[in-house]
Amino acid sequence: MSRTFGLAGLPNAGKSTIFNALTAAGAKVEPYPFSTLQAQKGVAPVPDPRLDRLHALFPEKKKVPTTIEVVDIAGLVEGASRGEGLGNQFLADIRNVEAILHVVRCFEDPDIAHPMGEVDVVRDVEVVETELLLKDLETLEGRRERVSKTARIGEKEAKEELALLERLIESLKQGIPLRAATISPEEKEKLKGIAPLTLKPVLFVANVGDEGENEHSQKVAELARARGAGWVAIRGRLEMELSELPEEERRAFLKEYGLEGLAVERLVREAYRLLSVVTFYTFVGPEVRAWTVPAGTKAPEAGAVIHTDFRDRFVLAEIMKLEDLEHYRSEKALREAGKVVRAGRDYVVQDGDVIHFIVA
Ligand SMILES: Nc1nc2c(ncn2[C@@H]2O[C@H](COP(=O)(O)OP(=O)(O)O)[C@@H](O)[C@H]2O)c(=O)[nH]1
Ligand SMILES: [Mg+2]
Structure with a gap:
């Protein structure tokens, strides 16, 4: 997803x-x-x-x-x-x-x-x-107009929504998002x-020219700070040209300029951070794979991202830590060391979990 x-x-x-x-x-x-x-x-x-x-x-x-x-x-x-x-x-x-x-x-x-x-x-x-x-x-x-009709009949929920809308309309009128x-x-x-x-959450993207950050992007930084938002600087045109190069050539270019990676990669990471999501990992079968779910998702729901029927067939989730896998090198050694945690239906998936779903 x-x-x-x-x-x-x-x-x-x-x-x-x-x-x-x-x-x-x-x-x-x-x-x-x-x-x-x-x-x-x-x-x-x-x-x-x-x-x-x-x-x-x-x-x-x-x-x-x-x-x-x-x-x-x-x-x-x-x-x-x-x-x-x-x-x-x-x-x-x-x-x-x-x-x-x-x-x-x-x-x-x-x-x-x-x-x-x-x-x-x-x-x-x-x-x-x-x-x-x-x-x-x-x-x-527009919504206020519709809700006010139901509110007049005295419906409690409509009254509450109307009060909320009134308040938010006031704040929008003052220029507050x-x-x-x-x-x-x-x-x-x-x-x-x-x-x-x-x-909706916002990330500011300062599209700077080939020369990099400048007085304009400084202003973006300031206004992002004032809004409590994040920002990244991107040399848009250069990044586009680089991203279109074959991987070998791109790597050579980045190395020549002492760059770690493309700035768009940082942009993606920052964008990802805007959303309240967690990433978990699987390595069953032919793929090592990352998955995204909203923070607070329980194990059966997380399983459903892989296969919708995992939700109903869920038996338990085996949770591993990446550090432990790196230390013990194999799943078998990890099991023997008792580093595989068995989690039930109510387990809330944590960012970074490596998971095996056991299904019926
Ligand atoms: N000089 C310069 N031109 C750029 C840069 N980034 C984009 N452009 C050019 O600005 C023009 C508009 O860009 P485009 O991406 O189509 O803008 P959009 O209308 O926001 O989608 C194109 O001719 C781009 O090549 C840059 O960093 N420096
Ligand atoms: Mg365009």
Whole structure:
């Protein structure tokens, strides 16, 4: 199960460039079925040092990383919330992702038009944020109108929701995105149906030119900090070119420049961190594989990610630690040392667990 991220930002910020860099190694998947203008969708493998370590113990097996799905969303312009440009398309695409990668143009290039004439990081970010806020305001006000009818009849749940909506509409009007408002988990549940845009977590992506970080990306860092959000700098164009090279050549290039890896790999890791997920590992059969589940998932549900019928056929889960496997080198030795923990239906899967599912 992939997690979905949407690349959002002004036109010519570098979204498609970064999309290509991210997905060069991954297979393209089907475009959105509901979209006429078809947002590009692609898959990016998640680089994972723990998976590499596990794979090193079973080099004969195939390594299968977990993946994220990335959506290259149509560029947003001022007025998108009122349907300007591809506004409605943009907003429909973004409603369907779990988290937003907000691409901010941090390179100067007279040959590449900027929708507002020139790069101004603070303004550029605000244009995008404002459109998302306005769209949420519209959505919540629409919802309020519907709920207020049921609330008038005196239905308790409707009254509660109405109070929540009133409060959030107030905060949106003050320019506060919903992710910065105080919302309890139960309230969040109530909002699920309308999937507000400003509730989604955001990672800022400063698309710097070939020269690297600059005064523009410094501003991205500052505004990310002010929002309690993360950010990464990416040399979009360079990364795209590198990601398209054959692996050998790419490695030689990275080595020559003393780089550890592509910056998009860091981008994926940071993006992954936005979501409250845990990764577990399996090595049964021909694959060494990483899997993703929401934090708090119990063993049978985790098994169902591998095979839906594991949920019902679940008997127990054998839990191993990567460090122990590395120390004892084999599963057999691990068993003999009593380092395999047997866990039942209520076991909550922990990040980093190596698991064997025993099913009926
Ligand atoms: N000079 C320069 N141009 C870039 C860089 N990244 C992207 N571009 C160019 O900017 C233009 C717009 O990029 P694109 O990815 O299509 O932007 P999008 O509209 O946000 O999808 C393209 O011509 C890219 O080649 C960069 O780091 N430096
Ligand atoms: Mg584009």
